[in-house]
Amino acid sequence: MPEKHKIAFEEYYDVPLTKLTRMEKVMVFSSAVTDIRLITDVLEQQGLEYKIVIMSMGKMRNRDGFNQLQTLTDWDLLPQVFINGEFIGGISEFLQFDLKAAGLLAEARVE
Numbered sequence: 430m431p432e433k434h435k436i437a438f439e440e441y442y443d444v445p446l447t448k449l450t451r452m453e454k455v456m457v458f459s460s461a462v463t464d465i466r467l468i469t470d471v472l473e474q475q476g477l478e479y480k481i482v483i484m485s486m487g488k489m490r491n492r493d494g495f496n497q498l499q500t501l502t503d504w505d506l507l508p509q510v511f512i513n514g515e516f517i518g519g520i521s522e523f524l525q526f527d528l529k530a531a532g533l534l535a536e537a538r539v540e
Contacts, residue, residue, distance in 0.1 A: 435480075437485070456479065457509070457512035458507060460511075467520055468524075471523070475534060484498075504519070
C-alpha cells in the first residue's frame with residue numbers, strides 16, 4: 430500500500446472520530462500489524478481514494494481512541510472500515526460490500 434494512504438492516529442487526536450471517519454470516502458482504521466492487503470488490493474484495483482488510520486496500540490492515547498472507536502461501532506476488532514462515513518465492518522464485510530451501489534465505482538479510474 431502506498432505510504433500516501435497512511436496516516437497516524439496520533440496526528441488526529443483532536444479530531445472527533447465522526448469527522449475522521451469522513452476524511453475520505455473510504456477510511457480504514459487498522460494497527461501496524463493488521464494485514465489489510467485484501468482491502469487495499471480492492472481499493473487500488475478500483476482506483477478509489479482512501480486513507481488508512483494506523484492506531485499504534487503501544488500508546489495510551491491510541492488505546493483510548495480505539496476504545497472510542499469500539500463504542501462508536503460496537504466492534505471489537507481491527508480493521509474497521511467506513512464508507513461515506515458509515516461503519517460497514519471488517520475485512521469480510523468490506524469484501525461483500527457493494528461499492529457500486531454506494532456510488533464509489535463511478536469515481537474509479539478506467540483502465
